[in-house]
Each structure stands twice: as C-alpha cells, then as structure tokens.
Amino acid sequence: MNISGPFALEARNLGKSARTRARLMDAAVAVFARDGFEAASVNEIARLADVANGTFYVHFKDKDAIAADVTFRIANDFARQIDEAMSQIEDAAERFSCATRQFMELAAAQPRWGWALIRSAWYAPELHRQMESFMRADLDRGVKQGLFTRTIDPFIIDTILSMIFSALAARLRGDVGEEAASRVSELVLCMLGYPSAQAHAVAWSPIVLKGFNTQVLPRDPKPRRAATSLV
Amino acid sequence: MNISGPFALEARNLGKSARTRARLMDAAVAVFARDGFEAASVNEIARLADVANGTFYVHFKDKDAIAADVTFRIANDFARQIDEAMSQIEDAAERFSCATRQFMELAAAQPRWGWALIRSAWYAPELHRQMESFMRADLDRGVKQGLFTRTIDPFIIDTILSMIFSALAARLRGDVGEEAASRVSELVLCMLGYPSAQAHAVAWSPIVLKGFNTQVLPRDPKPRRAATSLV
Amino acid sequence: MNISGPFALEARNLGKSARTRARLMDAAVAVFARDGFEAASVNEIARLADVANGTFYVHFKDKDAIAADVTFRIANDFARQIDEAMSQIEDAAERFSCATRQFMELAAAQPRWGWALIRSAWYAPELHRQMESFMRADLDRGVKQGLFTRTIDPFIIDTILSMIFSALAARLRGDVGEEAASRVSELVLCMLGYPSAQAHAVAWSPIVLKGFNTQVLPRDPKPRRAATSLV
C-alpha cells in the first residue's frame, strides 16, 4: 500500500533515511486527511508508508510529533508559494485577497493537505500561531494604508482564520466551487471596513493562481518570519 | 467522582432511572468538553457519573447516542431561552445580535456545555442543521426588511456559524471577555451589509441577558420549529 | 415481542405465575432453536416472553434449569404421543420404525422443538438418558422376538440416537423431505440385523402419523418409565 506524495517526491534524491521519513509524512497526511487526527493510528500510517510499524518510531517520537512536523512543513510550503505569488503586490486588500485565494487554491489542488490542515488544526497550536503571524502583517499594513478601519487584534485574526477554514472545508467537501475563496475574501474585507464595492472588485478580480508546486521546504528550515501573510 | 450538572438538577424529582440517565448526560457533557468527542470514552463517562460501566448501556446504545441526545437537548434548551429573550424584538439585526449575545452568554455561564458544543459540533451534523435553520430565519427576515444586502445561502450561514463558534472558543479560553459576543455580532452585521455605525450601535446596545436557567426541556419534546434563530 | 407456543397454550387456564413460566419456556425453546444453547441469553428469552429480565429468575435458577425443564417436558410430551400412537403395535421392528417416524414427524411439525432438542442435546445429558431408556425397551424386545441379531448395549443405542438426530437435522434444514424418517428407520433395522427386504417394507409401510398435539404434560409429572421407546 504505497502512498507517494509531495514529501517523497521532494526527498527522492536524499538518503534512505530521509526517504523513509518522507514516505511516513506523506502517509500521515493521507491518514489525517481521511480519518482525522484522533482516529489516525500509527500502524495505519506505517502501513500506508510501506514500512514496518516499528520504523515509525525511528523517525518520530509519536503521533503528535509527526503531526507537528507535517503541519509545520505544509504551512511553510504554502507560505513560500503564497509569498512568491504576492511579491509584486503592495495594496494590503489585494494582498489579503490574493493570499486567501492562493491558499485555498493550493489546498484544493492537494486536498489531502487541505484536509490534514483542517483536521489537525485543533491539535497543532503551533500552526495557528504561525498562520496568525503571517496574516497579521498584511492586516496591519492595511490599517496603516488606511484601507481597514477595524482594529486588528488576536480576536479578529482568529475570527478570520476560522472563516477561511470554514470556507476551505466547504470547498473540499464540494459544497461550493472555486468561488469560495473570492466569497470569503470579500466578506472579510467588508468586515474589516473596506468599502463594499471595492471589496467585491478586489476579491473577484481575475488573478493568476500558481498551481501546486511540490518543491516542499527542506527539513527543519530556519523558521520563516517574513513580514507577510500565509493567507 | 461525582459530576452534578444541569441535567441532574432537572431530574432531581424524577424516578431513579431518569436521575441516573441525567447523571450520565452531565458526565458526558463534562467529558466531551474536556476531551473532545473522539477522545471521550464510555468508561470515563460512567466513572464520572458514578455508575458501573455496564449501566451506561442500560440508558444509551453507544457514545453517539448520548452525544446526540446531549447536543439535541442543549441546543433545544438554548433555543428556548434565546427565543424567550427575543420574543419582543422585531428588527432582524437586533434579533441576530440578541440571539448571538444570548447564546454566548448561556454558553459562557455553563462552560462545559459550551465546550461540548464546540468539541462535538463536527460529529453532530444534526446540530449544525438545527442551528442553521434557526439562524436562517432571522437572516432572511433581515433581507426582507432591507437591512442586509448580502445574499443568504448555506455558505454564508456556515461562515457565520464558524465565526460564532470561534468567538465562543476564545471567550471560553479566557482570551477575551464578554465583549466577544458584541464584537462578533458587529462583525457579522457589517459583513451582511448592515451599515457600520448601526451595526456597532445594535451590537453594543445594553441588553438584559438571561442568566442560565437549568430548566432543561423534558426528553423527547416536540421538535421546535419556531421561525427564529438559535444564535 | 410475544412468542406464544405450546406451553403457553397448555397453561392458558392456570394461574398467572404458571402462565408466565410457560411463556418463558416457549421463549426459551424459540431462542435455543434459533441461537443454540450457548448463544442463548437470558435477557433474550425474557424479551421474547414479554417479561422483565428479573422475572426469569423468579421461575428458573439459570439457563441450565430452564433448558433441563424444557427438554424434559418436550421429551415426555413426545414420548406420550409416541406411546399412544404405538399402543396397538407388538412387533418390535414395527414399533421402532413407528416411534422413529412419529418422533421425526412431531419434531418437524414443531421445528422449534426439534431444533431445540438438537441444539441443546449436548447440554442436557438427562435427555440422552431418557431417550436411551425409552429406546432400549423396544430394541430389547426385538432381540427377544428374534428379530434383531445385534447385541444391544449403550454403544449401539448412542449410535442409533445420533443417526436419528442427524436425520432430523437434515430434515429440519430442508436437505431432505419427510422420507428422512423411513430412510433412517430402514438403515437402523438393517444395521440391527433385520432382514433387508422386511426392513424396507416396515420402514416404508404407510402408517397414520399423529399431528402435533399441544397438550403438553403438566409440570413435574412423575417420571414416566413406561416400557416403550421415545423414538
């Protein structure tokens, strides 16, 4: 039962150990996505990764550890790709919209990663903090640019994150199509005090979304602190 | 290890069976709130309820059954109390704000119920449908009254629910005080196209919130279908 | 869930206690027949009998006790009816054949009783001894009459009983029709040394078989020791 995914692809030229580890991570993503974090079992992850169950413990202390690693690297990978897509954008509203739409596009292109994020978000507080910090940069920028009238604080950031996750879940369930990203962007911009008509224009403007790029980050990179938003 | 809660209080004058059942329900709420639905175990519920583990199965088929019963009755109880609090209100924006604030007040007054709702919402689709239908009534009314410009559909309702749950979680974690309800109300009203200044006024107007009333509904009431919002 | 059967019918004019007991016995027969003795549960018997589970213990010490009572009474009832059917027959070969055929007819007419006998035979050694003693009488008579050349001892009686039970099971499963009784009779007679042609004639001679008569014996009758065969 061989799950092969982005991590394995990334590690294809590395040593055997790194490749085994990568296979485990791909398998973990698949299992978290399918069963949720709680119901995921180490044995099942090992089975999907085509390694003996004991091998899991050579690479990870326990289920929490692999979940943390997986979500961390997914988040970083997404952040990197989103960053690239936004490098030329200055306007904070556009940046936010672009980031949100790009985020959902990436997640939709790799539904297992999307579901894994959703289904282990509760168990990966690290992820939350990371996404908050990415997002905060653009929201603060918008306030400075006079675009957003709403005060930015952890509460509102949490609220926005929950909206984006909710929209992502709807999209992945198939309840809504790719317009989900624009819809939620528009809602958030309005909520932040951005003029309604412009919110609509920005959120629905045609943009080029990057497809999914499997060049995931190397293991244990220096934590990124780029002044930018994940979403 | 005796957990005593609203259900036990409600059942204190009923027969022995009803009292045991109520103890189990209170215990289930406590465990769901603390551990989440998945991690909750029947044995632990029985232990908290101070009954033998076999006793659980005298009253409920399995964990799903008690969860369904518990969420159903919490939701109905909340709905009833929120309804009462709003009986005199006609304006849809006020109704929404009142419902949301009342909901969060009730949940905050009984944090275990609040956490239980949050942590088993994923596993209680019934609850979701119920809350959606309660909320939809007031949102549609607002559209008819010309207060909301946003089109109401399942996507936006889901989004609003996720915002409210997110705010509730923040409140229950203690990250934010009782202003959480007003803040999220205001955000939602803005998002729906309600004028910003009025949104603020409505969301922050002083209102009398009912405290928690433990008169939970009797078992198996006729399902409420009142044209009103749970939140 | 009301099972009503021969015992209930028999007890319809007795006191309430006797009727409850009778309902339990009918239910026990049904459950033993359907699930086998091991898999039968007291709760299920009580449920089928439409009484509370505690009521079972008012009437029977445990599952063994009801099984013993039930098989004892079925066996006695069958014995009584078989006796009646054979009262005029003197020839031992005819008696054996008649008894066997009558036995299988009764069991087939009341398949639950038949299955219950088969499926609890292992657990009711009493039944075995009883059937052995009934059968022995006719076999010994056959030897005295010079019809059977085979020595009669517990081994051969056991063998014959197992043949009859095997044939009964085949009949109740529907693998074979009502000829099962004649076939097994013929086989046994041959085996006992009875001339082949006569064995065939006796085993297949048309006889009048009594239908099932629900007048089961009163409770705890003096054990019958009539010099006759159950089968």
Added chain:
Amino acid sequence: MNISGPFALEARNLGKSARTRARLMDAAVAVFARDGFEAASVNEIARLADVANGTFYVHFKDKDAIAADVTFRIANDFARQIDEAMSQIEDAAERFSCATRQFMELAAAQPRWGWALIRSAWYAPELHRQMESFMRADLDRGVKQGLFTRTIDPFIIDTILSMIFSALAARLRGDVGEEAASRVSELVLCMLGYPSAQAHAVAWSPIVLKGFNTQVLPRDPKPRRAATSLV
C-alpha cells in the same frame, strides 16, 4: 500455563513467529476440546499459549480464523496419514473400514484433536464438506465394485459421519475401548448392504494402525483432492 502440542513440536525449528503461532494453535485445540467452540475464548487461548492476549491478534483475525486453520490442518494431517495407511488397499469395504479405524485411532491417540473435531464440527462446515468428499470416493467405489447395495447420497454420508463422530465421542469419553472403531465399521458396512459375516470379518480383521505422527503439514499446502476417504 504452557500447553505444548503437535503444532509446537512441528514448528520447533521454525522462526519465532511460526512457533508462537503454533503454540496458539495447540492452545486453541486444547480449549476447543475442553470447552467447545462457542464457549472458547480468545483470552483463554492466549493464556494457555503463554502469550499476551493482544498477541493472538497478531496471528489470527479472530476465533473463527484460528478454528478454520486448526480444523483444516488437523483434517489434512489425518487425511494424509489415512491415505498412506490405505495406499495398498483396493477393496472398498476394506478401505472404508481401514479409514474409519485409522481415523479413530489417530483421534484417540491425540484426544484433544479428537474432541476439537467433535466440538467444532458444527461450526466448521468446511470440515464437513471435506470429510464428505473424502468418504464419498470409497463409498462410490464400493457400489461400483458391487459390494454395497445402498444408494450413496448426501443423506447417507451425513448419517455415517454422525455415527463415526458418535463412536469417537464414546471412545474419547472412555465409555468404550478401541473396539469402537471396528464396531462402527461393521455397523456401517451392514447398513450399506455388505454381507453381515464379511462385514464382521473386514471390520475386525487385524490391521496395523499407524500411531500418531506429528509431522503436520506445512501451512497452506495445496489442498489435497486425492480420490480417497478421510474416514
């Protein structure tokens, strides 16, 4: 509590996993023999095998699986040894008698295997079919050779099997000695229409019975379909 038996002996030079599996199979035989299939518990099997209860599930899916494996291997082992013992015999009556006597000798030499067969025969329809097919070959041969006048069909085969099992049970209970096999052989031969005197001669002729040979078959052998009788 260490049960050691033929399977363990057979596996003594194999890997650890095979040895544990063999211990479980020996233990299962012991428990089935002692308690019957229904009453046997996985925990008890593990206890007798001196392994943790979880270990059982490393080797077998459930009780059915180990029962199927055990009966399959016992049956094949018996069949192989019986085949060997009969390789030179052409006469169908002799073959039947030899097979029956050899079968009972093997079972009596290894009473746990005998009891296990008896007590799980009901739950192993596979076993029944296998024995039927082995036996059928010799019975049909006897008809072709003009030795048996009785028509061979599933009903009579079932009947014969029940006789043999009944005799085996009597032998294992100690109610009868090693003459049981000859007695039941003679009875069956008579029943099949084989001349009485010859039946006696064949059934009681001195033959060399192989003792029990613990070289059980390797796991998953090609199923034997030799045109011969198990009994």
Added chain:
DNA sequence: CATGAATGAGACTTCATTCAT
C-alpha cells in the same frame, strides 16, 4: 536504520444475576 513480533493497557460491549420497589 529497519524490522515486525510481542506487549498490555484500555476501549467497547454483553450478559447473568441481584435487589429495591
């Protein structure tokens, strides 16, 4: 590193049996 058998705690569930009403 990789393996995979073995472990044993613990989850779920059933059920014979008791006992207060």
Added chain:
DNA sequence: CATGAATGAAGTCTCATTCAT
C-alpha cells in the same frame, strides 16, 4: 410475583510502544 435498573466480570479487539534481531 413482577419489575427493570444496576452491577461488574468477562469477552472482543485495537493500538501505541518496545525490543531483539
């Protein structure tokens, strides 16, 4: 007598984790 809630032992099975190879 009848009830049926309550009990707790016992059974089934899963799973994170360890360890010898």
